[in-house]
Each structure stands twice: as structure tokens, then as C-alpha cells.
Amino acid sequence: xxxxxxxxxxxxxxxxxxxxxxxxxxxxxxxxxxxxxxxxxxxxxxxxxxxxxxxxxxxxxxxxxxxxxxxxxxxxxxxxxxxxxxxxxxxxxxxxxxxxxxxxxxxxxxxxxxxxxxxxxxxxxxxxxxxxxxxxxxxxxxxxxxxxxxxxxxxxxxxxxxxxxxxxxxxxxxxxxxxxxxxxxxxxxxxxxxxxxxxxxxxxxxxxxxxxxxxxxxxxxxxxxxxxxxxxxxxxxxxxxxxxxxxxxxxxxxxxxxxxxxxxxxxxxxxxxxxxxxxxxxxxxxxxxxxxxxxxxxxxxxxxxxxxxxxxxxxxxxxxxxxxxxxxxxxxxxxxxxxxxxxxxxxxxxxxxxxxxxxxxxxxxxxxxxxxxxxxxxxxxxxxxxxxxxxxxxxxxxxxxxxxxxxxxxxxxxxxxxxxxxxxxxxxxxxxxxxxxxxxxxxxxxxxxxxxxxxxxxxxxxxxxxxxxxxxxxxxxxxxxxxxxxxxxxxxxxxxxxxxxxxxxxxxxxxxxxxxxxxxxxxxxxxxxxxxxxxxxxxxxxxxxxxxxxxxxxxxxxxxxxxxxxxxxxxxxxxxxxxxxxxxxxxxx
Amino acid sequence: xxxxxxxxxxxxxxxxxxxxxxxxxxxxxxxxxxxxxxxxxxxxxxxxxxxxxxxxxxxxxxxxxxxxxxxxxxxxxxxxxxxxxxxxxxxxxxxxxxxxxxxxxxxxxxxxxxxxxxxxxxxxxxxxxxxxxxxxxxxxxxxxxxxxxxx
Numbered sequence: 001x002x003x004x005x006x007x008x009x010x011x012x013x014x015x016x017x018x019x020x021x022x023x024x025x026x027x028x029x030x031x032x033x034x035x036x037x038x039x040x041x042x043x044x045x046x047x048x049x050x051x052x053x054x055x056x057x058x059x060x061x062x063x064x065x066x067x068x069x070x071x072x073x074x075x076x077x078x079x080x081x082x083x084x085x086x087x088x089x090x091x092x093x094x095x096x097x098x099x100x101x102x103x104x105x106x107x108x109x110x111x112x113x114x115x116x117x118x119x120x121x122x123x124x125x126x127x128x129x130x131x132x133x134x135x136x137x138x139x140x141x142x143x144x145x146x147x148x149x150x151x152x153x154x155x156x157x158x159x160x161x162x163x164x165x166x167x168x169x170x171x172x173x174x175x176x177x178x179x180x181x182x183x184x185x186x187x188x189x190x191x192x193x194x195x196x197x198x199x200x201x202x203x204x205x206x207x208x209x210x211x212x213x214x215x216x217x218x219x220x221x222x223x224x225x226x227x228x229x230x231x232x233x234x235x236x237x238x239x240x241x242x243x244x245x246x247x248x249x250x251x252x253x254x255x256x257x258x259x260x261x262x263x264x265x266x267x268x269x270x271x272x273x274x275x276x277x278x279x280x281x282x283x284x285x286x287x288x289x290x291x292x293x294x295x296x297x298x299x300x301x302x303x304x305x306x307x308x309x310x311x312x313x314x315x316x317x318x319x320x321x322x323x324x325x326x327x328x329x330x331x332x333x334x335x336x337x338x339x340x341x342x343x344x345x346x347x348x349x350x351x352x353x354x355x356x357x358x359x360x361x362x363x364x365x366x367x368x369x370x371x372x373x374x375x376x377x378x379x380x381x382x383x384x385x386x387x388x389x390x391x392x393x394x395x396x397x398x399x400x401x402x403x404x405x406x407x408x409x410x411x412x413x414x415x416x417x418x419x420x421x422x423x424x425x426x427x428x429x430x431x432x433x434x435x436x437x438x439x440x441x442x443x444x445x446x447x448x449x450x451x452x453x454x455x456x457x458x459x460x461x462x463x464x465x466x467x468x469x470x471x472x473x474x475x476x477x478x479x480x481x482x483x484x485x486x487x488x489x490x491x492x493x494x495x496x497x498x499x500x501x502x503x504x505x506x507x508x509x510x511x512x513x514x515x516x517x518x519x520x521x522x523x524x525x526x527x528x529x530x531x532x533x534x535x536x537x538x539x540x541x542x543x544x545x546x547x548x549x550x551x552x553x554x555x556x557x558x559x560x561x562x563x564x565x566x567x568x569x570x571x572x573x574x575x576x577x578x579x580x581x582x583x584x585x586x587x588x589x
Numbered sequence: 590x591x592x593x594x595x596x597x598x599x600x601x602x603x604x605x606x607x608x609x610x611x612x613x614x615x616x617x618x619x620x621x622x623x624x625x626x627x628x629x630x631x632x633x634x635x636x637x638x639x640x641x642x643x644x645x646x647x648x649x650x651x652x653x654x655x656x657x658x659x660x661x662x663x664x665x666x667x668x669x670x671x672x673x674x675x676x677x678x679x680x681x682x683x684x685x686x687x688x689x690x691x692x693x694x695x696x697x698x699x700x701x702x703x704x705x706x707x708x709x710x711x712x713x714x715x716x717x718x719x720x721x722x723x724x725x726x727x728x729x730x731x732x733x734x735x736x737x738x739x740x
Contacts, residue, residue: 373687383709413709420709
């Protein structure tokens, strides 16, 4: 189908890339979030751990302070309650140190401090136990007591110092861990936001492209459908014939055209079917080789009768959409054939008629020649014997007999003239025209010169002006001019002053017209056409001599040149003869 | 040397024969004329056969030929004469009624020596024939073949 050239774009690679990128970003965000969440858990665990260390340190410190103060109080008061309290406070101290050692196992500096702390605490605890359980000075030795108190206070200060350093360490760790957790959180937030925005943008762009793509596709498909409908519509209107497409299985792919119905076929009956399913077996047998030829690349054209009508069938190869097909175009030529037959028949008839006419014409020419030829002999004989009679027996004849002999001689001379003219006329109709450029002006001058002997004792005024050149047979055209001028001279004989005018006249497009006008006796216009017939005369021969062939000869010659002749006259008003010849050398033969 | 002035006239029409002889007699040439009535007779005469087997030797000084004759027409006689080495030197004059160009052209193609159309008027006919006879029989020097015997 011709619609295959509509661009059907493949799903754009850009769309695929867009969606894939968005997906990749989302996956990356997921992975990052997961890792971030893991990090957060770790961070909070470590923060919690630091808090645990801190609270353990606080508890340790509280116990140390408690034990120290109660120990000191017991030293002063000897109150057993206080001694109890001091023992109770001192009791968990070793446990707490062990706990701290465990908690800060990952921190060598804290371990070191713990070692220091442990020895200080042990030392302090020994001092407290000593002060409680040792022999009591009675009364208490103030000096010793004061010295013991001094030692105890120093040890407690050292413990406080180590604990303080440990607190500071843990607080610093806490601050550091909190900051790390926050930074990680911030990063995750950024990555997630940026990733989401990028993914959203990519999805947006890809969706837009996809939308546009599908819009294009829809548009193209609609265009394709529209074109297909158009082609179908055009083909279905294919006049007086059909267009068929078939594939390599000889299965019709398409069948359209007004001519289908006329021969009892239908689109539905052909499309989708093989020739053997759709057509009569004898038709299949006739067309199959041509179909195969077309598929092989060889077109065929033939004429075939089908369903009572004649068809011209053109089968040609066709490659459409990369597929090898065959196309059949049929045209109903019944009418044309009929017309051609008619033309042929008419031509044959015409040819026959021409042959008949030519043959008749030839017979006529032969007859006319033969008659003229054979008529001359008896005329000559009559002339000859009359003459011999006159020479030898004139003296023996009376006046009347001599006059009769003269009449016989004159009559036979006239007969001789008639025969000569007839021969000349007959000759006009034969032979090829020898065309050349002819000056009518020169022909006229020569013709007037030739007429001189007849002008003896007469007064004739010649008016010759503006005669054109024409294309024609010079010898024949000379006869035309000569005959017309001779006529003019003859029929102006009664005029004291004859005026004969020859010149150009207006004619139809592409014609050269010449007239010959005289002021002679003229004639009645009702007989104008008779003038150009053979032996047609409008005057008695005792008025004007002649054989009545001159104008017939003129007309015949002019007709042979493809021209025409006519005359205009009135009785005693002179006559004008017109000769029209095709101009520009376009004369017919 | 009487043979030198012999004229052969081939003419089928008796009136024409009479008129031609009449015209020739005015030049006192009539006695020298041999008249044959068709082309076959003309050839018999020229080849000395048939009824002319016994005639004297020697060719006529001129042959006057009519075109239209029974049996063998004038053009055929002309053709035969001009193709024959022994006869081709004889002057042949067509004396005919035909003004047809075809006849004229064909005659000259075959080698005719003159072509004369018989005038319709008797005076002119007489004049033409007389001049012909005088020219060919008297004025014109006949070809050597006309005298078969040596001088």
C-alpha cells in the first residue's frame, strides 16, 4: 500500500533511557536510605552506650562520695549507722568498675583511666575499711585523725579527677556521635530529596515524550487509515475496469473498480481468495502463466473476452512493503473494439471506394484520351479530302457547292479545336503537380504578350498591380492566367475601350486571392456556376467563338492546387473572376 | 542508286495512306514509297522475309511509322529496329496522331530520329509530310547501311 511511507517512529530510545534512569535513581535512593537507617541505629546505639557509661560513672562517683563521707563521718562520730552506710556504699564499687571496664572495652584510654581509678578506689576503700575496722585510738588521736582525713581527701580528689576525665571523654564522644548522626541524617535527607526530584523530573520528561510519541503514532495511524480509505475510494471508482493485487500464492489481496460488478465479480468474492477459489477453471488456466510471469518480473498485456465483454488486461510486477506482488489492471474495451471495428470497416469501405474511384477515373481518362485521339483521325481525313476536292474539282462546282465545302471544312476545324481542347483538359487531371515558387506577375506579363496577335486593331487598357507570388505548378498556373485573360479580351470585344484589371483581392485566412476584372458584356449571375462546367457556354458561338472548356480547365487546375474559383458579373456590367489559392505553400495535392 | 530514295511508310489507316501519298506526290516522291499496313509487315520488309523475301537488298532511307497499328505497334517496330545492328542506322520518324507525352518520351527513349504529330488541317499536313519526305529522302545524307552493295 502506498501509505507505508507514513513515518511510524519506534518507541523512542530517549523514553526508555528516561524511565530507566528514574528507576535507577529510585533504587539508589532506596539503597542509600537503607544504609542510612542502619547507620542511624548504630549511632543511637552508640549514643545510648555512652549514656550508659555516663550513668555508670555517675553511680560510681555517688558511691565513692557516699562511702567516703560516711567513712569520714564514722571516724568522727563512731556512729555504727554511718559505718554501715559506708560499707554498703563501698560494696558495689568493684562491681561497678568491672561493669565500666566492660562498657568501655573498645576505648583504650578509658581502660587506662579505669586501671588508675580501680587502684585509687581500692586504695580509698582500704583507707575506709581501715578507719572503720582498725583499732580505735581512745580517745581518738586528733593528729592521726587529721592526717588520715588529709590522706582520704586527697585520694577522693584524685578519684574525682579521673572520673572527671572519664566524664569528659564520654561527653566528648557523645557530642561527636550526635554530630555524626545528624550529618548522616542530613546527607540522607539531601540525597532522598534530590533523588526524588530528579526521578520525578525524569519520569515527567519520559512521560511527556511517551505521550508525544503515542500522539504521533496515533496521528500517523489515522493518516494511514485516511490514505488507505482514499486509495480504496479512488480504486473503487476505477472506471470500466478493475485493479487487482495478488501475492505469490496467487491470492487476491485487493480487488477494486467499477468493472468488477459488470462481469459478476465482487470485492468480497476476490479478496482473500486464490484465483482457483475465485474464478472459473478455464479463466484460471488462461491467466495463471501471465500471473506467474508478473511475479517473476515480466509484465504482460493482452486482450481477452470475459463474461461477454472484451477486456484489455495488463499484468505487471509490483513490490510493495518489501513483498513481491502482482498487479492486474483491466479495462473494458468492448466499446473501443466496436468503434475500432467500425473504423476498420469504414476504412476498408473507403479504401474500396478510393480504388473504385481511382480505377473509374483512370478508365475515364483512358476513354477520354482514346476518344480524343481516335476522333482526330476522321477529322483530319475530312479536312484532307475536302481540301483535295477543293483543289482538284473547284472549277467543276457551282457557288453553292463550294460554300457547302467551306462549311464542311469550317465545321471539321471546329471539331478539331474541340478535340484539342478536350485533350488538354484531360491532360490537366493527370500527372503530378510540379510545385515551385511562381510569380503571378511574370505569368501575367507573358500571357498578355501571347495575346498580342488577338489585339490587332483594338484598344485595351491593362491594369496589372500588386500580384503576389504563390506556390504551385507554373505550367498549369500559366494556363489559368492565360485562359482568364483570353476570356476577358474576348468578351470586351464590343467595347471601344476595353479595360482589363488584374490584382490581389481579400480572401479567407491563409488564402491568396487574385481577380481578373473586365468591362465586357458580362453575364447573368444565375448562370455563374455553369460557366465553370465543361462545354458550358452563355453566348452563342456566332457572338463569341469558343469551345466552353477554358473556365472548366481553370477550375480544374485551381482545385488541384487546393483552391477555389468564383465569378461576379452582371449583364453588360463586365465580369470579375476570382481565383483563390492556399497561401504559404500549403496547397493540397 | 534508286534504293537510296526508297521510303517505307507503315500506316494501317487507308485514308491516312492516301493523304500521305497525296502529300508526297506533290514533292514527286510518291513512287519511292513502300506502304505496309501493320508493324509485322514493316518488320517483314526490313528483314526481307515473308512476302518481301524477294525484294531488292538495301534499307529504306527513312521509315515513317504510325504509332497505333494492328499486330505490332509502332513503338515495338521502333524498338526492334534500334536493337538490331543491321537496322539501327535507318532513320525512323514517328508520324502519329498522338500528342501524348508518354508516347513521345518512350519514342525518344527507344531512339527515334523524329516525332511528328499529324496536323489536323490538311494544308499543314501536306506541308509537314512534304518537308519530311524531302528532308529524309533528298537532303539528308543516308547512312552507309542504306547501300548494301559496295560503290
